[in-house]
Amino acid sequence: MESKILKIIIFLLIVALVSCQKEIDLNLPEAEEQIVVDGYIENNAYPYIVLTKSVPFFSEIDSVKLRSLVVTTAKVTVTCGSVSEILTLQPNDKFFPPYVYRGTTFKGETGKKYSLKVEVNNKIVESSTTITKEASIESIWFEPLENNDTLGLLWMQIQDNPDESNYYRVLTKRKGKDSNYIPSMIFSAFNDINFNGKLFKIAVYKGITDFSHPLDDIYFNIKDTINIRLSTMDYESYNCWMSLQNEMVNYGNPLAEPNNPIVTNITNGIGVWSGFGSNYYTFSPK
Amino acid sequence: MDSAFSNILHDTIINFVLKPTSLLKEEVVISATKPDANLSEKLIGTVKMDSKEIDKLPGLMGENDLLRAVQMSAGVQSVGEGFSSFYVRGGNYDQNLILLNNATIFNPSHLLGFYSVFNNDVINNLTLYKGLIPAKFGGRTSSVMNIELKDGNFEKYETTASVGILASKIAINGPIIKNKLSFNVAFRKTYINEIINPILKNVFSSNTAFFDNSYGFFDFNSIVSARLSHKDFIKFNYYLGQDKFELNKSKNAIKANMQWGNNAASAIWKHVFNESTFHEFSLSNSQYKFYIDAFQDNYSLKIKSHINESKLNYNIYKKLNKNNLYAGFEINFTKVLPGDKSIGFNNSEFTFNDNNYINSGNLAIYVSDNIKLFSKIDLEIGVRYNLNFFLGPYKYYISDNSNILTDSLQYSDFEIIKKNNSLSPRLAANYRINENTSLKAGISFNEQYLHVVEISALTLPADFWLPTTLNIKPQKSQIVSTGIFKNFFHNKLQTNIEGYYKKLNNLIEYNSGLISNYYERNVDENVISGKGYAWGIETEIEFKSEKFKSKISYTYSRSIRVFNDIFGGKPFYSKFDRPNDLSASIIYNLGKKLSFSAVFVYASGKLTTAPQSRYIIQGMVVNSYLEKNSFRMPDYHRLDISISYNSHKHKTYESIWELSVYNVYNRMNPFFIYYEISGDVYEYKQKVKAKQITLYPILPSISWKVKF
Numbered sequence: 003m004e005s006k007i008l009k010i011i012i013f014l015l016i017v018a019l020v021s022c023q024k025e026i027d028l029n030l031p032e033a034e035e036q037i038v039v040d041g042y043i044e045n046n047a048y049p050y051i052v053l054t055k056s057v058p059f060f061s062e063i064d065s066v067k068l069r070s071l072v073v074t075t076a077k078v079t080v081t082c083g084s085v086s087e088i089l090t091l092q093p094n095d096k097f098f099p100p101y102v103y104r105g106t107t108f109k110g111e112t113g114k115k116y117s118l119k120v121e122v123n124n125k126i127v128e129s130s131t132t133i134t135k136e137a138s139i140e141s142i143w144f145e146p147l148e149n150n151d152t153l154g155l156l157w158m159q160i161q162d163n164p165d166e167s168n169y170y171r172v173l174t175k176r177k178g179k180d181s182n183y184i185p186s187m188i189f190s191a192f193n194d195i196n197f198n199g200k201l202f203k204i205a206v207y208k209g210i211t212d213f214s215h216p217l218d219d220i221y222f223n224i225k226d227t228i229n230i231r232l233s234t235m236d237y238e239s240y241n242c243w244m245s246l247q248n249e250m251v252n253y254g255n256p257l258a259e260p261n262n263p264i265v266t267n268i269t270n271g272i273g274v275w276s277g278f279g280s281n282y283y284t285f286s287p288k
Numbered sequence: 289m290d291s292a293f294s295n296i297l298h299d300t301i302i303n304f305v306l307k308p309t310s311l312l313k314e315e316v317v318i319s320a321t322k323p324d325a326n327l328s329e330k331l332i333g334t335v336k337m338d339s340k341e342i343d344k345l346p347g348l349m350g351e352n353d354l355l356r357a358v359q360m361s362a363g364v365q366s367v368g369e370g371f372s373s374f375y376v377r378g379g380n381y382d383q384n385l386i387l388l389n390n391a392t393i394f395n396p397s398h399l400l401g402f403y404s405v406f407n408n409d410v411i412n413n414l415t416l417y418k419g420l421i422p423a424k425f426g427g428r429t430s431s432v433m434n435i436e437l438k439d440g441n442f443e444k445y446e447t448t449a450s451v452g453i454l455a456s457k458i459a460i461n462g463p464i465i466k467n468k469l470s471f472n473v474a475f476r477k478t479y480i481n482e483i484i485n486p487i488l489k490n491v492f493s494s495n496t497a498f499f500d501n502s503y504g505f506f507d508f509n510s511i512v513s514a515r516l517s518h519k520d521f522i523k524f525n526y527y528l529g530q531d532k533f534e535l536n537k538s539k540n541a542i543k544a545n546m547q548w549g550n551n552a553a554s555a556i557w558k559h560v561f562n563e564s565t566f567h568e569f570s571l572s573n574s575q576y577k578f579y580i581d582a583f584q585d586n587y588s589l590k591i592k593s594h595i596n597e598s599k600l601n602y603n604i605y606k607k608l609n610k611n612n613l614y615a616g617f618e619i620n621f622t623k624v625l626p627g628d629k630s631i632g633f634n635n636s637e638f639t640f641n642d643n644n645y646i647n648s649g650n651l652a653i654y655v656s657d658n659i660k661l662f663s664k665i666d667l668e669i670g671v672r673y674n675l676n677f678f679l680g681p682y683k684y685y686i687s688d689n690s691n692i693l694t695d696s697l698q699y700s701d702f703e704i705i706k707k708n709n710s711l712s713p714r715l716a717a718n719y720r721i722n723e724n725t726s727l728k729a730g731i732s733f734n735e736q737y738l739h740v741v742e743i744s745a746l747t748l749p750a751d752f753w754l755p756t757t758l759n760i761k762p763q764k765s766q767i768v769s770t771g772i773f774k775n776f777f778h779n780k781l782q783t784n785i786e787g788y789y790k791k792l793n794n795l796i797e798y799n800s801g802l803i804s805n806y807y808e809r810n811v812d813e814n815v816i817s818g819k820g821y822a823w824g825i826e827t828e829i830e831f832k833s834e835k836f837k838s839k840i841s842y843t844y845s846r847s848i849r850v851f852n853d854i855f856g857g858k859p860f861y862s863k864f865d866r867p868n869d870l871s872a873s874i875i876y877n878l879g880k881k882l883s884f885s886a887v888f889v890y891a892s893g894k895l896t897t898a899p900q901s902r903y904i905i906q907g908m909v910v911n912s913y914l915e916k917n918s919f920r921m922p923d924y925h926r927l928d929i930s931i932s933y934n935s936h937k938h939k940t941y942e943s944i945w946e947l948s949v950y951n952v953y954n955r956m957n958p959f960f961i962y963y964e965i966s967g968d969v970y971e972y973k974q975k976v977k978a979k980q981i982t983l984y985p986i987l988p989s990i991s992w993k994v995k996f
């Protein structure tokens with residue numbers, strides 16, 4: 003009898019203390035399909051643009067669906083002053099997306115303004131950006147974690163320009179491991195608010211590509227050879243990247259509800275078109 | 289008895305000493321409430337309850353809770369399961385002033401919302417002013433809940449103890465010096481960790497995941513009351529409560545330690561000068577502390593917040609012909625440590641702000657008069673003058689247009705950084721049309737100088753308070769309400785219908801969640817402000833007889849917010865906008881030993897900002913959202929029942945068993961909805977599912993209570 007009572011009590015307790023979870027169907031209003039621009043132009047490089055379409059929130063993405071999201075029939079024009087070029091679609095078999103629009107006529111130049119015009123399905127999507135003056139990394143070093151011989155962070159020292167507000171973006175690519183440049187975790191976009199005109203140091207965490215598992219390893223291995231891209235950008239691009247970065251970090255977090263839509267500098271579409279003043283570095287801790 | 293009380297218009301001391309007599313065999317009910325109190329109550333939107341009424345409703349896990357009982361009133365809504373806080377008429381939850389014997393309670397909720405911080409065993413009564421706040425109360429823009437604690441018995445000792453599944457409690461009261469000095473103490477404690485977890489561990493030795501969490505709370509109330517003379521009455525009250533939650537998941541290397549609690553102390557001295565004049569002087573100190581320390585792998589997060597308020601009140605009451613006057617003042621000093629947060633990665637730690645305690649002071653003077661006109665009209669006129677100071681020490685950082693730090697200002701101790709003042713009048717009228725009907729109306733203007741900043745979409749104990757600062761203006765509200773009250777069958781059936789309109793100014797919100805990418809130099813930098821509008825119609829029908837009691841309340845209301853920084857100033861529904869809200873309760877006494885009660889509640893679903901679509905930027909998936917609070921979760925409803933059996937009812941000893949079932953038909957009410965994402969774009973595969981978390985399924989419980 004006693005054990006029965008005990009079991010009943012235990013049952014009641016478990017019922018009481020374990021919250022229930024179930025999968026539900028939400029009838030969200032149908033979302034309008036939007037053109038997503040993911041493009042940039044760097045100093046000394048040809049413009050690079052990926053065009054995709056947004057999908058309803060609950061649609062399952064597989065390789066067929068993902069490929070169908072890529073817009074391949076657009077007329078993409080980049081203009082700088084009186085010069086303009088219609089970009090050509092090129093296959094990209096290294097990583098997603100499978101097709102990108104690239105230029106071959108003119109390369110980006112510091113201080114110049116670049117306009118983007120995308121014409122697709124009778125729709126015109128536009129934006130413009132400026133390539134800002136690039137910044138240099140003065141020094142890079144590796145700091146291993148405490149009690150760990152293999153993992154650690156990179157640190158770099160940058161001299162900030164005192165005459166203007168500067169906006170930075172840091173991406174890394176590990177040789178033989180990453181197929182493209184991945185934004186650094188935590189400080190992938192930042193401004194000089196706290197170190198205007200100063201020689202400052204900042205930590206570089208390894209970026210992650212899947213924010214649904216945000217607690218993956220964010221450190222570099224001492225054996226890695228790391229390519230670092232330090233870019234500067236204009237205020238508009240910075241706002242877009244900050245907003246995107248916030249959303250990526252909060253992705254799937256039930257407690258974080260956004261007050262505002264993600265910032266975009268694209269008219270008639272979403273996404274970002276940025277001019278980057280970039281410098282590239284390679285660093286091997288060992 | 290009625291005539292003896294009909295002249296009492298304000299708090300008055302009347303000491304009754306009832307002598308036992310052998311002639312009386314029937315129980316005598318002495319009530320300070322008149323049968324037509326709903327009609328004669330001067331202030332519109334006033335809800336009164338005593339602890340006995342609360343005790344009769346079904347409890348959750350055997351606990352009859354004051355805040356859950358109040359939420360049965362029209363216009364008072366629950367924040368949601370898991371929290372005991374409430375919303376009044378479309379206002380935010382921080383706009384309710386909760387007073388426990390004059391000391392402010394900043395967070396009324398113990399963890400999981402099973403219990404509010406108020407132990408019904410020591411409660412005497414509560415009054416909620418949801419429409420018209422009397423001039424003597426201030427500092428909040430939606431409502432005031434004034435809770436009075438029970439003085440200990442001056443004649444004999446009384447003990448109440450109860451054993452429930454999750455917690456037990458004991459309350460003892462009695463004389464220290466007979467007829468002079470009495471005490472009333474109560475203690476409640478959960479024993480999940482100490483008793484239940486070890487038992488469970490033995491039974492389910494294979495499954496230990498459940499035991500990674502440990503949770504507990506306790507609370508303690510003590511009241512010491514003294515009758516210094518037949519004209520002087522003093523009471524001291526001390527409340528201490530603490531919640532502790534520990535999570536230790538070795539599998540995912542997650543560790544979290546969260547603690548919070550209130551403590552409140554007050555001293556009240558009442559002195560009667562003569563039949564028509566008395567005064568009241570009170571001192572109080574209230575604190576709320578919250579602390580969390582969480583780790584996963586090499587990440588760490590720490591948040592600390594604290595609020596400390598010290599207050600002095602003085603009121604003098606005078607009856608003058610047809611006028612009932614009172615006047616007084618309030619002085620308070622508040623220290624706030626707002627969510628001091630830091631995130632660490634391995635050994636590097638980033639502090640998001642380096643502010644210390646922020647100080648503020650308030651001074652209020654007020655006067656109020658209740659005038660009886662033509663024997664049918666009661667007019668209440670009150671005015672309150674508020675003076676608020678934002679005080680040093682404080683360091684204010686100044687940036688230029690491009691957000692570059694250019695300078696900082698250091699304010700010294702007690703330096704007045706900013707001063708706000710306001711005159712807030714209020715007017716209420718009660719026109720007694722006839723014996724069974726009265727028509728009431730009121731208008732009030734209110735200010736609030738302390739604000740809660742909610743850190744997430746849920747109401748959490750981590751939400752912190754901020755005073756009015758350089759960037760945060762005082763909140764203001766204007767409330768207009770009117771209603772008709774009608775009783776039938778000699779006051780057995782009481783009905784009312786009330787309508788209100790409320791305008792709120794300078795509401796605040798945290799701009800981008802708790803941990804944003806932005807570095808805040810000033811603590812109030814990330815705070816945005818806006819306006820709010822709320823209106824509604826409330827109706828209540830209550831039937832009371834000796835054996836049967838039932839109450840149905842229904843509210844239709846809307847609550848709108850407009851923030852320039854949210855969706856470009858486009859109006860949106862506040863997350864407290866729940867248009868339909870219905871509560872119904874019945875209490876049925878089946879003889880002297882057995883009683884049955886049931887409660888049904890229904891409310892429109894909570895609003896949330898739902899995602900609309902996804903897109904890919906630089907190989908990463910991002911969401912695009914619907915407009916702010918434009919998606920309504922499924923409706924909330926549930927039925928609770930309770931049977932109480934008084935197995936021994938004796939003059940000196942009582943034993944009561946209570947069996948209650950919360951959420952009888954096991955409705956899976958949404959607590960929150962989250963989206964589970966699996967797969968990776970780089971693997972060309974990704975799937976999203978919506979998952980609903982329900983906090984409380986069907987919860988049966990049994991408790992045993994003894995009184996002697």
